Structure formats: C-alpha cells, structure tokens
Amino acid sequence: MPRTKIDIPNLPSVVTAERDGEIGFLRLSRPEKRNALNDTLVMGIEAYFAGLPNDIRAVVLTGDGDHFSAGLDLSELTVRGTVESVHHSRNWHRVFDMFEFGKVPVIAVLHGAVVGGGLELASACHVRVAEKSAYYALPEGVRGIYVGGGGSVRIPRLIGASRMMDMMLTGRTYGAEDGLSMGLSHYLVENGAGLEKAIELAKRCAANTPMTNYAVMHALPRIADIDRPGGYMMEALMAAISSGSEEAQARLKDFLEKRAPKALHKG
Ligand code: 1HE
Numbered sequence: 001m002p003r004t005k006i007d008i009p010n011l012p013s014v015v016t017a018e019r020d021g022e023i024g025f026l027r028l029s030r031p032e033k034r035n036a037l038n039d040t041l042v043m044g045i046e047a048y049f050a051g052l053p054n055d056i057r058a059v060v061l062t063g064d065g066d067h068f069s070a071g072l073d074l075s076e077l078t079v080r081g082t083v084e085s086v087h088h089s090r091n092w093h094r095v096f097d098m099f100e101f102g103k104v105p106v107i108a109v110l111h112g113a114v115v116g117g118g119l120e121l122a123s124a125c126h127v128r129v130a131e132k133s134a135y136y137a138l139p140e141g142v143r144g145i146y147v148g149g150g151g152s153v154r155i156p157r158l159i160g161a162s163r164m165m166d167m168m169l170t171g172r173t174y175g176a177e178d179g180l181s182m183g184l185s186h187y188l189v190e191n192g193a194g195l196e197k198a199i200e201l202a203k204r205c206a207a208n209t210p211m212t213n214y215a216v217m218h219a220l221p222r223i224a225d226i227d228r229p230g231g232y233m234m235e236a237l238m239a240a241i242s243s244g245s246e247e248a249q250a251r252l253k254d255f256l257e258k259r260a261p262k263a264l265h266k267g
Pocket of ligand 1: 032033034036037067069070071072073074075092113115116117118138139143145146147148149
C-alpha cells in the first residue's frame, strides 16, 4: 500500500505525518536546520501524537536530510529567561512522556547527528534502529547548558550515569557501532536501510495484542523504577490482565493446536 498523508489538526510544516496501513510515520522535516528542535517542531510532535488515528498500531520516527536531529534550537535559548527555561524543559518532558507512555510503540531511525535534545528525543522512543552514519553526543557541556528534555532521567537508564557524565563533561562522542554495544540503539544497519528495518519492526509490534504492548510500554519501565515487592505485585497483575483477554486465549490455543509460529532463533 502506498504511503498517504494523515490529516492531523494544527500540524506545522516542520513535521510530516503519513501512514501505510496500520503503521504511522512521523518525519522531522526541518533539514535546513538539521532538524534542530524549536518550539514549533516540539509542538508538531505533540500534535502528531494527539491526533494519531486510533487504527494506527505503531509509529516510525525519522529525520529528513543528513541528520536525525541537532538537538535544541540554540537560537531560541538567547531569548529565554530562567523561568521560561524551566517551563520550556517541562514542556519537552510532557511531550516526550506523552508518546513514551502513549498508545503505540515508536520506532526511531537514527542517522547522522543524534545529539543533545535529539538523543533525548530518541531515548524516549521504544525501539531505536541506527544506521552506520549515526553518532551520539551531548554537547550541552560545551555550550554551557544542561540537558532539559528528560536526558538525565532516560539516558542513564540506557548507558549508565557514569558514561553520560563523561559525554557531558568531556564532549566525548560515540559512533553507531559503540552506540549499539552500549545500548543507545537496539539495531545497527547499513546507511539507507534504517527505514525498511524500522517498518519490519513496527509491523511486528503492531501484530502484538494491544494489552501486551500496553503492559510493556507502561508497566515494564515503572516496574524497573520501583522496589521489588511492588514490582512483583505489578507484574502479577499485568500478567493476569494480559493472559485473561480473549485475544490472548485465542493465541495460546493457536500455539497448542500447532497453528502459531514457534519461538525459534534464526540467527
Ligand atoms: C542549528 C542547530 C541547533 C544546526 N540550533 N540551529 N546542539 C548542538 O550543539 C549541535 C549544533 N549543531 C551542529 O553541531 C551541526 O549543525 C551539525 C554537526 C549537527 C551539522 O553540521 P552541518 O555542517 O551539516 O550543518 P551546519 O552548517 O552546522 O548547520 C546548518 C544550519 O542549521 C545552520 O543555520 P544557517 O542559517 O547558518 O544555515 C545552523 O546554524 C543550523 N543549526 N544545529 C540552531 N542545534 C532540551 S535541552 C537540549 C539541549 C541541547 O540539545 S544542546 C545541543 C545543541
């Protein structure tokens, strides 16, 4: 099926919304500024997820041009006072949380610069596919600022606070291979192959039951954040709710009656 535009209210031109069947596509479309995240672009991300049709089951996020995102639009910083900066950062938290704890998994395709706020945006996605050109940096230290898009919360959970400290203090950058082994991305593919891989993964996510996807997106990260007794309890409840659904029962029956695929490792 060809990709078609999704008609989303209040969508600014710096983002592009498309769909192909039950897969949604969100493109950062500000390549002339290396997809630097200005207020309009962040508002576009919010509008996209707020207006996403209910029959979309997974989203693929990409950046137009040679880079995923150059992070915060630094030209906006010069006009913002302290209180405005707090509100600005809290707004990013709200928008990124909105899709991280939203309805559908988001698969990001990373290429070129994935820096500063661009890495913060990527780390809020559920699955990250990196092309070989991708590289990661947190130039906030060099710029005399600090992360503000949830980076301190999310990035240490991927690579540890110690590595993040090094990146911010020394300006250290990592390439795509290191990013894969450190946990910044889940997959590494050749340049130009990221979209196809992300679509394949999005289709797999879309084929899960909505309840399982909900449990994985909402319960799993919260369980990882809380104490063990609370975690076991939340896990037991999620397991019971998921397996009790009619769809889960039908899938289990399919396996037992040899109609469902086996969980084989294909290498
Ligand atoms: C920008 C931005 C930006 C590019 N804000 N305008 N992020 C950074 O510190 C990274 C800053 N950007 C770069 O280091 C480079 O632009 C890149 C390595 C990403 C790409 O280099 P290149 O040679 O392909 O592009 P360029 O010539 O540097 O940039 C093209 C244009 O985009 C140019 O504008 P023009 O009007 O002169 O054409 C750049 O000024 C503009 N541009 N990046 C504003 N970031 C919530 S807190 C998060 C805090 C952070 O994210 S701090 C990290 C900020």
